[in-house]
Amino acid sequence: MSKQHIAIIGGTGDQGKGLALRWARAGFQITIGSRSGERAAASAAEMRALLNNRGDKDTSIDGLINPDAAASSSIIVLTVPFDAQISTMKQISSSLQPGSLLIDVTVPLEAAVGGKPVRTLGVWAGSAAEQCAELAPAGVQVVSAFHNVGAAALADLEHEVDCDVIVCGDDKSAKAQIKPLVEAIAGCRYIDGGALANSRTVEALTALLIGFNIRYKAHSGIRITGIK
Ligand SMILES: NC(=O)c1ccc[n+]([C@@H]2O[C@H](COP(=O)([O-])OP(=O)(O)OC[C@H]3O[C@@H](n4cnc5c(N)ncnc54)[C@H](OP(=O)(O)O)[C@@H]3O)[C@@H](O)[C@H]2O)c1
Numbered sequence: 001m002s003k004q005h006i007a008i009i010g011g012t013g014d015q016g017k018g019l020a021l022r023w024a025r026a027g028f029q030i031t032i033g034s035r036s037g038e039r040a041a042a043s044a045a046e047m048r049a050l051l052n053n054r055g056d057k058d059t060s061i062d063g064l065i066n067p068d069a070a071a072s073s074s075i076i077v078l079t080v081p082f083d084a085q086i087s088t089m090k091q092i093s094s095s096l097q098p099g100s101l102l103i104d105v106t107v108p109l110e111a112a113v114g115g116k117p118v119r120t121l122g123v124w125a126g127s128a129a130e131q132c133a134e135l136a137p138a139g140v141q142v143v144s145a146f147h148n149v150g151a152a153a154l155a156d157l158e159h160e161v162d163c164d165v166i167v168c169g170d171d172k173s174a175k176a177q178i179k180p181l182v183e184a185i186a187g188c189r190y191i192d193g194g195a196l197a198n199s200r201t202v203e204a205l206t207a208l209l210i211g212f213n214i215r216y217k218a219h220s221g222i223r224i225t226g227i228k
Contacts, residue, residue: 003029006181007073009066009092010034010080012043015105018154019077019146019185020047024059025157026184031062033069033092040064054157071095075177077103077146082112082121082128089135098139101174103181104132104199105146107206118211120204129168129199143169144199145178147206149188153219160187163221166202168193191224 006023008016011032020030024047032047034040040063051059063069070076070092080088085106096102106128111117125131129144136142145167153161165182167190169175175192182190193202205222212220 003027003060004075005029005031005073006075006077007031007033007069008077008079009069009088010078010084011069012039013079014151015146015154016077016079017043017047018151019079020061021051021157022154022161022185023181024051024061025056028184029060031064031069031072033064033066035066037063037065040069067092067095071097074100075103075181076100077105078132079105082106082108085128085132086135089132093135093137096137096140098137100140101177102132102136102140102142103146103178104129104142104144106132107147107203109207118207118214120207126197127200127203129196129203133196141169141171141174142196143167143171143174143178144196144202145182147202148209148222150209150213150219150221153221154185161185161221162187164189164191164224166191166193166224168196168199168202170196191227
């Protein structure tokens with residue numbers, strides 16, 4: 001059976017890399033996207049070598065420039081800094097196929113414009129995810145997820161990721177497609193976060209978690225209690 005394919009735009013960065021490693025180990029075919037084809041290929045080769053050295057055989061990771069990566073898959077994950085979200089969406093928009101699913105992981109941290117990582121910026125659209133949805137072509141479903149999962153926890157392949165993943169989106173079937181991606185990461189639990197507009201709250205939580213990480217020298221995550 002062929003592997004399910006995920007393209008990660010900005011996948012050369014910390015968050016994209018962490019997700020790529022976890023999903024590649026779980027059997028997904030990964031394409032790393034970058035503004036530079038060389039950087040994408042080098043990053044993919046580095047990840048393949050890392051997994052191979054750990055004994056994770058038969059993993060599939062390649063690298064392409066962002067528009068080609070976006071065109072290569074029907075599941076696209078956006079992991080770029082907030083100040084690069086609009087320009088990146090404009091770069092990939094015409095490559096996104098109708099019927100594809102775009103998972104936005106962007107957090108509008110003040111750090112993206114030279115400020116503090118423990119504060120979020122006001123976004124006119126309401127949230128980074130809603131801004132992403134405004135920029136996505138018709139027929140592409142936008143959901144948001146993985147904001148509260150830290151890159152360091154994802155990259156620590158010796159341990160499970162101790163975090164719930166709140167998935168926000170306006171289309172139930174699009175959100176349902178994310179569930180197996182969440183559950184492929186050991187320790188993560190899928191939580192339906194309701195409408196895409198609720199991403200405002202989920203994105204803001206990340207700034208709070210970064211503050212915990214600084215004060216407690218930790219890799220914090222979230223757990224929602226009372227839900228089986
Ligand atoms: N790091 C975390 O723990 C974490 C956790 C939750 C959510 N997030 C969110 O996930 C997103 C990515 O985080 P990250 O830490 O992975 O970020 P990052 O490492 O700073 O950047 C990710 C990638 O984005 C591309 N990029 C950077 N600046 C750009 C620009 N001006 N224009 C276009 N592309 C640019 C770069 O790829 P190329 O140079 O190869 O194109 C870079 O490798 C952010 O929105 C962040 O808030 C991060």
